[in-house]
Amino acid sequence: MSLSDRILAGDRLALARLLTQIENEQPEGFDALSGLFPRTGQAHLLGITGAPGTGKSTLVNRLALELRARTTATVAIVAVDPSSPFTGGAILGDRIRMRDLTGDPGIFIRSMASRGALGGLARTTAAVVDALDAAGFGWILIVTVGAGQAEVEIARTAHTTLVIEAPGLGDDVQAIKAGILEAADILVVNKADLPGADNAVRALQSSLELASGVRRVWDHHGRPEPAETGQAETGRAAHEVWAPPVLRTVAVLGEGIGEVVDAILGHRSYLEASGGRVRRDRERLSVEVHALLRDRLLAEFLMSRSRAELEAALEQVCSRRASPRQAVENLLAARA
Amino acid sequence: MSLSDRILAGDRLALARLLTQIENEQPEGFDALSGLFPRTGQAHLLGITGAPGTGKSTLVNRLALELRARTTATVAIVAVDPSSPFTGGAILGDRIRMRDLTGDPGIFIRSMASRGALGGLARTTAAVVDALDAAGFGWILIVTVGAGQAEVEIARTAHTTLVIEAPGLGDDVQAIKAGILEAADILVVNKADLPGADNAVRALQSSLELASGVRRVWDHHGRPEPAETGQAETGRAAHEVWAPPVLRTVAVLGEGIGEVVDAILGHRSYLEASGGRVRRDRERLSVEVHALLRDRLLAEFLMSRSRAELEAALEQVCSRRASPRQAVENLLAARA
Numbered sequence: 001m002s003l004s005d006r007i008l009a010g011d012r013l014a015l016a017r018l019l020t021q022i023e024n025e026q027p028e029g030f031d032a033l034s035g036l037f038p039r040t041g042q043a044h045l046l047g048i049t050g051a052p053g054t055g056k057s058t059l060v061n062r063l064a065l066e067l068r069a070r071t072t073a074t075v076a077i078v079a080v081d082p083s084s085p086f087t088g089g090a091i092l093g094d095r096i097r098m099r100d101l102t103g104d105p106g107i108f109i110r111s112m113a114s115r116g117a118l119g120g121l122a123r124t125t126a127a128v129v130d131a132l133d134a135a136g137f138g139w140i141l142i143v144t145v146g147a148g149q150a151e152v153e154i155a156r157t158a159h160t161t162l163v164i165e166a167p168g169l170g171d172d173v174q175a176i177k178a179g180i181l182e183a184a185d186i187l188v189v190n191k192a193d194l195p196g197a198d199n200a201v202r203a204l205q206s207s208l209e210l211a212s213g214v215r216r217v218w219d220h221h222g223r224p225e226p227a228e229t230g231q232a233e234t235g236r237a238a239h240e241v242w243a244p245p246v247l248r249t250v251a252v253l254g255e256g257i258g259e260v261v262d263a264i265l266g267h268r269s270y271l272e273a274s275g276g277r278v279r280r281d282r283e284r285l286s287v288e289v290h291a292l293l294r295d296r297l298l299a300e301f302l303m304s305r306s307r308a309e310l311e312a313a314l315e316q317v318c319s320r321r322a323s324p325r326q327a328v329e330n331l332l333a334a335r336a
Numbered sequence: 337m338s339l340s341d342r343i344l345a346g347d348r349l350a351l352a353r354l355l356t357q358i359e360n361e362q363p364e365g366f367d368a369l370s371g372l373f374p375r376t377g378q379a380h381l382l383g384i385t386g387a388p389g390t391g392k393s394t395l396v397n398r399l400a401l402e403l404r405a406r407t408t409a410t411v412a413i414v415a416v417d418p419s420s421p422f423t424g425g426a427i428l429g430d431r432i433r434m435r436d437l438t439g440d441p442g443i444f445i446r447s448m449a450s451r452g453a454l455g456g457l458a459r460t461t462a463a464v465v466d467a468l469d470a471a472g473f474g475w476i477l478i479v480t481v482g483a484g485q486a487e488v489e490i491a492r493t494a495h496t497t498l499v500i501e502a503p504g505l506g507d508d509v510q511a512i513k514a515g516i517l518e519a520a521d522i523l524v525v526n527k528a529d530l531p532g533a534d535n536a537v538r539a540l541q542s543s544l545e546l547a548s549g550v551r552r553v554w555d556h557h558g559r560p561e562p563a564e565t566g567q568a569e570t571g572r573a574a575h576e577v578w579a580p581p582v583l584r585t586v587a588v589l590g591e592g593i594g595e596v597v598d599a600i601l602g603h604r605s606y607l608e609a610s611g612g613r614v615r616r617d618r619e620r621l622s623v624e625v626h627a628l629l630r631d632r633l634l635a636e637f638l639m640s641r642s643r644a645e646l647e648a649a650l651e652q653v654c655s656r657r658a659s660p661r662q663a664v665e666n667l668l669a670a671r672a
Contacts, residue, residue: 030661037659053389130659278654285653288660290634296664297633298626317621318614323373323466324624325366328632 004035007135015135022127036134043133044268048143050164055190059251060143064107066261073138074106080144126288157284160267164188167196181207184244186263192248204246221259222246242270340371343471351471358463372470379469380604384479386500391526395587396479400443402597409474410442416480462624493620496603500524503532517543520580522599528584540582557595558582578606
């Protein structure tokens with residue numbers, strides 16, 4: 001029985017082996033993945049990002065259990081740590097409370113850390129997600145540590161993106177929030193029992209109104225009233241427009257988790273009804289194809305030149321005789 | 337008088353125009369930059385990164401003033417906000433207290449936000465830094481919002497990298513800290529008057545000892561004792577090994593800023609004595625050349641294929657008839 005057949009039959013050890021092959025960029029892993037690719041496209045991808053200190057790990061833990069309980073579909077969690085490019089250790093995954101999750105064979109957790117260049121992790125994550133999708137997981141949670149650009153771009157490859165905030169994390173949090181607002185399908189203020197939670201919720205609501213140009217009425221759960229969304233701004237039917245809710249949770253107490261899962265299921269239905277799912281899939285795959293193409297073309301080019309020639313070009317730049325752009329032009333011209 | 341000549345003569349408006357051209361990727365900007373490139377290599381590049389809530393803006397403000405006062409060299413601040421890929425607004429720069437800095441014509445501030453793909457900002461930042469270097473700034477502070485992978489990689493292109501922490505930012509901060517520890521030349525615990533500062537300092541010191549495998553004696557400023565560093569671990573002379581200090585500041589009160597500048601000047605001397613400056617420059621320029629090469633090769637390839645052909649390849653992937661890797665192989669094979 002091949003590795004792929006074992007994975008399709010539900011063998012978790014075979015799946016773990018494939019993921020390791022992918023992370024190590026072994027050709028047999030990519031071959032197996034190409035064979036599995038026709039089986040992908042079934043899972044709902046959920047990106048989860050948030051600044052440090054927001055209680056993301058606990059919230060993810062609760063969401064996984066609630067998604068299992070409510071939908072019976074299996075859940076895979078990919079914990080991505082792009083802030084560890086040096087140590088190679090993935091930390092978040094170990095910190096998600098395994099004891100709560102490991103009892104359920106329908107939940108699978110994989111930690112990933114970056115090795116090598118920026119961008120490499122995004123590519124590997126995409127491949128890992130494809131493998132989990134083919135393996136039949138109904139929900140794939142892509143969780144990133146931190147909320148920098150790399151993290152947001154990884155989370156944003158998902159169908160539904162959750163952004164987690166918490167009260168009282170200081171001024172800089174406002175800056176991050178402004179940046180990732182447009183990526184968020186669902187906003188969650190966790191630790192909502194802390195002082196400042198109301199302010200955080202209102203600030204997010206105001207920012208959303210400002211960004212969309214629509215004043216909204218928010219119900220006591222932080223959901224925008226349906227009548228106020230959609231039609232007012234564009235004349236399109238309400239199901240074609242998604243107004244991100246701002247929800248409150250206290251993940252350590254399990255409070256508000258049900259509402260978050262409601263919103264996730266709502267967004268999934270919205271995407272299917274509006275054609276957004278097909279569009280997001282297409283964007284994600286297009287980015288993946290371009291990134292792979294870029295890597296392949298560079299590798300091919302570097303193989304075609306001698307080491308001495310490449311060293312000489314770099315030496316010209318280091319001695320300031322050619323700018324990086326000039327050196328690249330020279331290398332490309334020499335090829336012709 | 338050309339734009340380049342005006343920049344070399346100290347014309348700040350000309351410099352601002354060039355930076356805008358570079359940010360907008362206008363060819364004339366890159367041409368001017370290639371002309372200026374031989375004048376680069378003089379500035380000391382200082383990367384500053386830290387999680388939200390660490391008080392980075394205030395600290396940067398104080399450091400800029402102190403560097404000006406102590407070294408008389410001019411200071412440029414590049415505030416990079418990779419977490420704003422969507423709004424295009426750069427926030428940090430506006431939040432550095434301009435009133436303290438704008439009175440001094442020897443300090444120049446430029447904010448940058450990401451437009452487009454991950455990696456693009458790193459490339460643009462490198463070009464902006466080159467322009468500022470050629471323009472004669474003695475210190476270039478590259479300040480990033482957030483501490484994700486993108487931020488760390490940008491900060492790390494500097495000669496000296498400062499990582500800022502603060503007490504009481506929650507558990508996730510530990511995770512980020514572990515990841516960026518190896519990138520730090522100088523660690524600063526800001527807001528050192530808050531409870532938990534001693535713990536934060538000790539945790540960083542322990543992590544550093546763990547990473548280097550050397551137990552150290554720390555003086556009351558958080559500097560590792562010279563006798564304990566260097567020789568013990570490698571047998572090399574002490575000036576060849578840099579043991580990152582863990583310093584305390586209360587930036588709003590101006591406390592500890594002098595010690596941070598001492599450490600920066602110390603690290604600069606160390607880099608010059610050890611050959612580390614040449615090595616770091618070479619690494620940085622090598623990354624820049626490879627990134628430019630990758631972009632150029634992709635652009636060239638996409639130009640050489642018809643739109644229909646590229647669309648057909650993507651369609652194959654979206655319909656799951658080919659994996660992303662297979663589609664890329666097919667595109668490359670069709671070229672031959």
